[in-house]
Amino acid sequence: MTMPWSLQAAVLANAPIASGIYRLRLAVPADLATKAKAGQFVMIRTGDRHDPLLRRPFSIHDADRTSWSILYRLAGQGTAWLSRQSPGQNLAVIGPLGRGFPLDTPSPPLLVGGGIGVAPLPMLARRFSERHGAPPEVIIGFRTADEVVAEEAFLRLGCNLTVVTEDGSRGAQGLVTDVLPTAPSEPPFLMLCGPWPMMRAVARIARERGWQGVASLETTMACGIGACLGCAVPANDPHRTYLHVCQHGPVLELQAVQWENR
Ligand SMILES: Cc1cc2nc3c(=O)[nH]c(=O)nc-3n(C[C@H](O)[C@H](O)[C@H](O)COP(=O)(O)OP(=O)(O)OC[C@H]3O[C@@H](n4cnc5c(N)ncnc54)[C@H](O)[C@@H]3O)c2cc1C
Ligand code: FES
Structure with missing residues (x-):
C-alpha cells in the first residue's frame, strides 16, 4: 500500500456540478497521483485556523497523472469553507488513505x-x-x-x-x-x-x-490514520469487536460488518 503523503495541494478547479454538490480538483505530485486506488480517501483541512479543528474525509473521485478530484456535498461548516476556496489557493491534504476496492472479484x-x-x-x-x-x-x-x-x-x-x-x-x-x-x-x-x-x-x-x-463505509473521522479510534463500527463477530473504518476500511467485506447495530 502507498504510504500517505501530507502535502499542500493547489486548487486547480472548484465549482458546483449539481444541487449542493461541488467538484474540487487538486494538483498532486506526479509520483503520488496515480498511486491512489479507487475507494481510498483523503483528509482535507477545511478551515483557515483551527475551526473546524479536524480535517474532513473525502473519497478520491478521480486521479490522473498530476491531480486528484473529489466530489463533495455541502454538509456543514467544513464543506461550506471548502466551497469558497479558489484556484491557486493551497489546501492541507493527507492521502491516499485506507483500503480501496478490490479489482479482482470472484464474480461479475x-x-x-x-x-x-x-x-x-x-x-x-x-x-x-x-x-x-x-x-x-x-x-x-x-x-x-x-x-x-x-x-x-x-x-x-x-x-x-x-x-x-x-x-x-x-x-x-x-x-x-x-x-x-x-x-x-x-x-x-x-x-x-x-x-x-x-x-x-x-x-x-x-x-x-x-x-x-x-x-x-462512511463514519465521522477525527484522524483518518488509526490513532483516535473515533471511526469504530461493530464487527459482525461473536466477540463484539470493532472495525476502524479509516484503517480496516473504508472498503470492508459485507459480511464483516454488523449492519443492524447502528
Ligand atoms: C471515508 C469517507 C469518505 C467520504 N467521502 C465523501 C465524499 O466523497 N464526498 C462527500 O461529500 N462526503 C464524503 N464523506 C463525508 C464527509 O466527510 C462529510 O460530509 C464532511 O466531513 C462534513 O463536514 P462538514 O464540516 O461540512 O460538516 P459537519 O459540520 O461536520 O457536519 C454537518 C452535518 O453533516 C453530518 N455529517 C458529518 N460527517 C458525516 C459523514 N461522514 N457522513 C454522514 N453525515 C455526516 C453531521 O452529522 C452533521 O449533521 C466521506 C466520509 C468518509 C468517512
Ligand atoms: S478516524 Fe481516528 S482511528 Fe479512524
Missing part, C-alpha cells in the same frame, strides 16, 4: 451507489475496465434529478447503467434496491458506496440471496 461486479456515495465509483469502473477489458454494471440512486452526478462518466466507459430517483424525476422512480437483478445468470459481486440505510438494505438482500460483496 455490480457497483451500487447512493447520493454523494457515487463519488469513488467512476474511478473504480474505469480501473476495472482497464484491467478486465469490460466495464462493470452500475446502479446509482438519488433523491431527485438535481442531485444526479457521475452519470456521463459511467456512460463514457460503456457501463450498463441504471439511474433511479426517489421522485422519478430522472430514470426509474424508486430506490436502488428496487432495481437489483432478481434472477442474474451469475450472482453479482456487490461494490457499494452510499448512506448507511441504503447499504444496510442492499446487504440484507445480499445475505438472503447468498451474494458476496464489499462496501465503502
